[in-house]
Amino acid sequence: MPDILPATHVQEPPxxxxxxxxxVVLADHLTVRYGKNRALNDVSAVFPSGAVGLLGPNxxxxxxxxxxxxxFLVPEKGSMKxxxxxxxxxxxxxxxxxxYMPESDSHIPGMNAVSFVAYCGQLCGLPTADAMQxxxxxxxxxxxxxARYRNIETYSTGMKQRIKLAQAIVHxxxxxFLDEPTNGMDPKGRDEMLELIHDLAHHKNVNxxxxxxxxxxxxxxxDHVVVMDKGTIATYGPIxxxxxxxxxxxxxxxxxxxxxFIDVLKAAxxxxxxxxxxxxxxxxxxxxxxxxxxxxxxAAREKLQVRHLRPSIPTLEDVFARAVGEV
Amino acid sequence: MPIHDQGYQRxxxxxxxxxxxxxxxxxxxxxxxxxxxxFIGLMLFAWAPFVVRAVQIYVSATFEQASFLAPKGxxxxxxxxxxxxxxxxxxxxxxAGLIANDRRANALQLYLSKPMTSAEYIAGKLAILFxxxxxxTFLPAMMxxxxxxxxxxxxxxxxxxxxxxxxxxxxxxxxxxxxxxxxLALSSMSKxxxxxAVMYAGLFFFTTALFNALRGITGKSSFAWLSPSASxxxxxxxxxxxxxxxxxxxxxxxxTVVILIAGSVWILLRRVRxxxxxx
Numbered sequence: 001m002p003d004i005l006p007a008t009h010v011q012e013p014p015x016x017x018x019x020x021x022x023x024v025v026l027a028d029h030l031t032v033r034y035g036k037n038r039a040l041n042d043v044s045a046v047f048p049s050g051a052v053g054l055l056g057p058n059x060x061x062x063x064x065x066x067x068x069x070x071x072f073l074v075p076e077k078g079s080m081k082x083x084x085x086x087x088x089x090x091x092x093x094x095x096x097x098x099x100y101m102p103e104s105d106s107h108i109p110g111m112n113a114v115s116f117v118a119y120c121g122q123l124c125g126l127p128t129a130d131a132m133q134x135x136x137x138x139x140x141x142x143x144x145x146x147a148r149y150r151n152i153e154t155y156s157t158g159m160k161q162r163i164k165l166a167q168a169i170v171h172x173x174x175x176x177f178l179d180e181p182t183n184g185m186d187p188k189g190r191d192e193m194l195e196l197i198h199d200l201a202h203h204k205n206v207n208x209x210x211x212x213x214x215x216x217x218x219x220x221x222x223d224h225v226v227v228m229d230k231g232t233i234a235t236y237g238p239i240x241x242x243x244x245x246x247x248x249x250x251x252x253x254x255x256x257x258x259x260x261f262i263d264v265l266k267a268a269x270x271x272x273x274x275x276x277x278x279x280x281x282x283x284x285x286x287x288x289x290x291x292x293x294x295x296x297x298x299a300a301r302e303k304l305q306v307r308h309l310r311p312s313i314p315t316l317e318d319v320f321a322r323a324v325g326e327v
Numbered sequence: 328m329p330i331h332d333q334g335y336q337r338x339x340x341x342x343x344x345x346x347x348x349x350x351x352x353x354x355x356x357x358x359x360x361x362x363x364x365x366f367i368g369l370m371l372f373a374w375a376p377f378v379v380r381a382v383q384i385y386v387s388a389t390f391e392q393a394s395f396l397a398p399k400g401x402x403x404x405x406x407x408x409x410x411x412x413x414x415x416x417x418x419x420x421x422x423a424g425l426i427a428n429d430r431r432a433n434a435l436q437l438y439l440s441k442p443m444t445s446a447e448y449i450a451g452k453l454a455i456l457f458x459x460x461x462x463x464t465f466l467p468a469m470m471x472x473x474x475x476x477x478x479x480x481x482x483x484x485x486x487x488x489x490x491x492x493x494x495x496x497x498x499x500x501x502x503x504x505x506x507x508x509x510x511l512a513l514s515s516m517s518k519x520x521x522x523x524a525v526m527y528a529g530l531f532f533f534t535t536a537l538f539n540a541l542r543g544i545t546g547k548s549s550f551a552w553l554s555p556s557a558s559x560x561x562x563x564x565x566x567x568x569x570x571x572x573x574x575x576x577x578x579x580x581x582x583t584v585v586i587l588i589a590g591s592v593w594i595l596l597r598r599v600r601x602x603x604x605x606x
Contacts, residue, residue, distance in 0.1 A: 070440055072601035092345045092442045100440035106433040109424075110359060122351045123441040125342035134338060141335040167437065172338035204335055 020083050020097075020174045021049050024207045025069060030078035032061075032068050039064040041231040043078070047209060051201035053218030053239070054211040055320060056228035062211040063103055065228070066177045070100060083174055096124060099168030103179040103211075105160055107152040113139055114148040117166045124171035131170065138166045142196060158189035165196065169206070176200065176208035182217055190217075197221045215317050227320055235319065242319040248291065250282045253308035254299060261304055268298060273321050281312065348443035352451030357458060360421055369420060370463070373413035377467040380406055381474045388478040398475055400488050403468055404567040407498055411556070413463045414506050419527055422456045422510035424520030426599070431518040439601035449511070449595050456507040465499035490568065498566045504588055505559060512591035515598035531556060548573040551580065558583040 025047035032040040040061045054062045067073050069082055071091035080087040082094045108116055114135050121131030139148040142162040147155070152163055161181060168176055181197060182190045198221045200206040212218050218225055219239065226236040235242065254261055258278060265272045271283035284291045292309060299306045360366050380402070387396035429435055438448050472491060476482050485491070509530070514523045538554035541547075551557040551573040561580035564571045571577060 067602050070601060072436070072439065092444065095440060096342070096345060096442040098440075100436075102433070102436050102440070104433050104436075106437050108434045108437065109428045109432045119351070119355055120437065120441065123348045123438070123443060125345070125347065125442065126338070127341065127343070130338070130340045138335060169335065171342075172336075200335070 020207060022084060023047060024049050024052075024083055024175050025209065026081040027065070027069075028079045028081075030065075030068065030080060031076045032064055032073050033076050034064075039231055040068065040075070043228075043231070043233055045226055045233050045236055047226065048224055049207045050224060051197075051207075051222040052209050053222035053225040054209055054228065055213070055215065055218050055225050056234070057213055059230075060213075060228040061231040062213075062228055063179055064231075066100075066179055066209070066211055069177065070095065070098075096171075097174045099171065099173035099176045101164045101168040101176070101178045101181055103183060105157075106164060107160070109153065110151075112149050112151050113144055113155075113163055113166070116152055116163065117170050120167040121170040126171055134170050134172075135166075138170050139163075141169075142166045143192060157184040158186060158193075161185055161189070161193060165193070169200070174207060176206055178208060178210045180212055181210065182212070182214065194220050215320055225319070239319070248284050249312045250284065250292070250295065251279050251308065251310050251312045252282050252295065252306065253279045254304045255307050256302075256304040261299065261302060264298055264302055265295075268294075271321075279308065345442045346447065348438075348441060349447045349451035349454065352438075352448070353454040353458070356425070356452070356455035360455070360459065366420060369413075369416060373410070373417065373463040374467060376406065376409050377471060380471055384471070384475050385478050388475075388480075398471075398484070400491060400567060401569055403471065403491055403495055404498075404563060404569060406471060407464060407468055407495070407502065407563065408560070410464050410467070411502065411559075414460055414502055415528075415531065417459050417463055418456065418506045418510045419524045421459050422507065423514060423524040423527065425452045425455065425511060426514040427517050427520045427523050430515070435599065436601045439599075445596060445599040448599055449592075453507055453511055456510065457503055460503040460507055461499065464502055465495065468495045468499060494566045494568075498563050501559060501562060501566075501584055505555060505584055508588045508591035508595070509555070512594040512598075515595055549575050551575040552583045555583065555587055 023046045025045070027043050027045045030040050030043040031038065043061070043065065054065065056062050064073065068075055069080055069087060071087055071094070083097055085094050087094060108119060111119065114132070117139060118128075118131040118135035121134055122128060126134065136145075136148065139145055142165050144159060144162050144166065147159065152160065155163060161183065165178070165181065168178075178197065182193050185193060194217060197208065197210065201208050201221060201223075210218060210221055223238060223240075224236070225239050225242065227234040258280065262272050262274075262280065265282060269285070271285070272280050274280050282295065284295075295309060296306060380398075383396050384398055386393045387398070429438070435448075439445060472485060472495070475484055510523075510527055513526050513530070514520070517523050517526070534554040535556055538548075538550050538557050541550040541553070548557075551561055552575060557573060558575070558580040561571055561573050561575050561577060562584060565577040565580075573580075
């Protein structure tokens with residue numbers, strides 16, 4: 001069968017350019033204030049390349065950290081480096097190489113999706129024709145191909161989240177800042193957004209920092225995590241290492257006064273937190289095979305019946321709970 | 328293999344140097360305005376006085392009986408004064424939403440997350456309004472001067488009134504800069520373009536009314552500095568070598584205009600930032 005187009009018309013995929021592979025972000029004793037409130041307090045952290053989750057409860061300082069890295073906020077003290085460049089001296093060079101998906105609903109009024117994304121590409125230095133071509137490409141990539149000529153103001157919340165991602169990646173950034181990317185999305189849309197982020201990080205080799213208070217989002221998309229709480233870094237490292245570090249987690253259900261038994265376990269030096277229904281998760285530091293016997297012994301001493309006890313796979317929730325002291 | 332993969336691909340093309348973003352903004356802003364029918368209508372109205380003046384010049388140059396219609400230096404001053412009304416309407420139509428709409432849609436954080444400073448953002452927005460205001464002040468005034476030379480068939484008038492070239496430029500610049508910076512500053516202070524339009528009109532009419540009231544009470548026009556438009560009129564008279572209409576020092580009139588422009592720029596630099604800080 002003859003070729004439809006001569007071979008010269010076939011666009012070969014361009015050779016992939018080198019991505020930045022060192023630590024993408026370095027924060028050194030960073031302190032940021034909003035008036036009298038200290039939003040970041042002496043934060044020092046290293047964000048390796050790849051997908052890093054920035055995890056913490058609301059008000060932990062995640063968005064403040066991202067906005068400081070973008071140069072929107074001037075720190076009271078400390079310094080920051082993004083992609084090896086100092087935020088204080090090279091903010092524009094940094095912003096040329098990063099993409100930012102803000103938490104709040106943001107768009108440029110009066111534009112349809114393709115014009116908006118192309119416009120954002122041009123603002124990042126892409127020539128008009130290239131920006132338009134990439135706008136079409138990324139809109140298909142984020143799943144808005146069919147809706148790309150609609151005015152953004154008519155979009156649903158989920159579509160607005162996607163368009164924010166599209167404008168952040170149109171110029172092919174080396175590093176993406178994603179601030180709560182699944183906010184307001186329905187379960188299906190949320191799963192699709194997480195798949196996109198996972199694909200960007202693991203198949204398209206885009207470095208990204210995902211700020212979220214949703215542990216499953218971070219666990220699904222990221223390899224590393226930085227846990228923040230009350231403007232400080234609570235813990236950081238590879239998720240796998242943090243989950244499997246210094247102990248074991250058991251799921252435990254008892255018959256009797258659960259609250260009293262939690263107090264007993266805490267007094268015995270165990271970390272406990274309630275999960276769904278009446279099952280508690282007990283973290284036994286440096287656990288050995290005898291740890292189950294100890295749990296049975298404690299229950300027996302308190303005249304409580306153990307109805308369910310089994311070792312559990314440590315989750316990011318356990319890491320988070322330990323890090324922010326919710327145990 | 329697909330001929331063209333519509334998935335995400337690396338970009339290996341060229342990028343323009345940092346600092347060009349304001350041009351992109353200006354181009355997009357101008358294009359979005361000139362496609363509106365209402366605006367085209369407004370511009371046609373704004374150029375109507377030019378057509379009338381051009382006819383006047385033609386008649387005076389062609390028919391000796393109508394030589395009393397021949398333009399003088401102050402004709403151009405009057406023309407720019409008349410265009411002040413269109414400056415007002417164009418400023419409101421184009422300028423009210425320039426920053427207010429971006430604030431309403433949280434677009435500032437998008438703009439400033441690109442390789443662009445807040446000064447560049449302001450320059451991009453200012454250039455949109457500046458271009459349209461120049462097109463209803465400086466451009467028709469200069470074309471009127473050229474029309475005179477064309478119909479008269481000589482450059483004698485221009486040669487005899489050479490000061491008109493810098494005078495038109497300077498006065499139009501003062502008109503345009505005052506209107507555009509003030510409107511942009513107001514636009515940066517609200518999320519509603521309608522509210523901004525009302526504020527601008529209020530500022531214009533209230534200050535003029537206040538000045539006229541004080542003039543009525545005291546019988547003196549030395550309070551002209553209270554009104555930006557009266558200060559501009561006073562400045563215009565001096566620039567066009569006419570007898571100043573108010574009892575106000577031209578330096579004070581100029582200072583009022585400069586302070587308003589500088590104050591507006593100061594407000595803009597404070598209000599245009601990537602994050603809203605409420606303390």
